Amino acid sequence: MHKTYTSEQNDDCPSDERQRLADPSERIDFVCRQCGGCCTNTTPYVTPLDVWRLARFLDISTSNIIRKHLIIIETDLPGVANMGRVPLLALRMAGRGRSQLHSKQCVFLNRETHRCTVYAARPLSCRMFPAGLQHSTDGNGDSPEKNFHYVLVQPLPECNGYGAGCNTLQQYLAGDVHDDDLDCWRQYTDLMVRTFQGNDLASNEDFADSFLAAIFDLDGRDGADFNACFEQGRNLVTGWLA
Ligand code: SF4
Ligand code: SF4
Incomplete structure (x- = not known):
């Protein structure tokens, strides 16, 4: 168990079999009805920018967002070779037993209206569903500078x-x-791969906690701008790896 944050294993992360590469020009004919169905049946991973936005939307610190509303999920990164399980942060699910991950509801879902209570600040993974992003290790992502599919x-x-x-x-x-x-x-994701690929650092829970705190708990950094704070966090991790 991680010392700082609550953690779970996740064998239900969308695997290569449950997702396929998609071209941006592909017809999907999809409109979100805001019914809340996917808020019960998915594990919404968050980015550092998601945490930053949620903290400001709820007027609490990034530290409180992490401790109250997020959980570490130890899981595979689909499409990335030579990586063991890595620690990702996701929205906490509530309501049922730990073994029934997919029967829990997101902590931000209103159980009566089935509406998202943080809709304007909901994470990227919620805004993208049923699409997602996959790290490109071949340097041939949708464009070279993006490095993702x-x-x-x-x-x-x-x-x-x-x-x-x-x-x-x-x-x-x-x-x-x-x-x-x-x-x-x-x-x-680039930093995640550079940090954990080809080693067993992810199994060092102290290191994993420090890694997540460095890039997600940004309120302690200098400046009020997300990009400046995130860069300081990334530099911190890069310094540890040098
Ligand atoms: S994406 Fe989620 S909220 Fe939107 S229609 Fe599908 S299940 Fe409902
Ligand atoms: S943040 Fe909102 S949209 Fe995302 S899973 Fe939770 S309730 Fe659903």
Whole structure:
């Protein structure tokens, strides 16, 4: 058990079999109905920018967001070779036993209205669903500087969004996914791979806790700007690896 944060193993992270690469120009014909179905059946991973936004939306510190609302999930990174399980942060699920991960509901879901209570600050993974991002280790992502591929997750039976729109993946994402989200995801994932690929550092729980605190708990950094604080966190980790 991690000393600082609560952790779980996750064998249900979308594996290569449950997701496929997708081209941004691909027709997906999808509209989110905001029914809350995927808020019960997924594990919403968060980026450092997601945590920053949630903290400001809820007017609490990034430290409190992490301790109250997030959990460490030790899981595989689909598509990345020579990596053991890595520690990712995800929204905490509540309501059922620990062994029934997928029958729990997100802590931010209103159980009566089935609406998201942090909708304007919901994480990137929530805004992208049923699409996602996969790190590209071959340097041939959707563009070289991005270093990631788009993926589509297998349809959820409880999701009513399929066939309801008339759009491409790019059009669907355009409204809610922005360059700063993608930049943060790429920088975060690049650092994750550089830190944990080819070694067993992820099994060192003190190191894993320090890694997550360095790049997610940004309120203690100098400055009020996310990018400056995130860069300080990344530099801290890079210094440990030197
Ligand atoms: S289950 Fe589908 S339609 Fe419902 S909130 Fe999730 S993505 Fe939207
Ligand atoms: S943050 Fe909102 S959209 Fe995301 S899983 Fe939780 S309730 Fe659903």
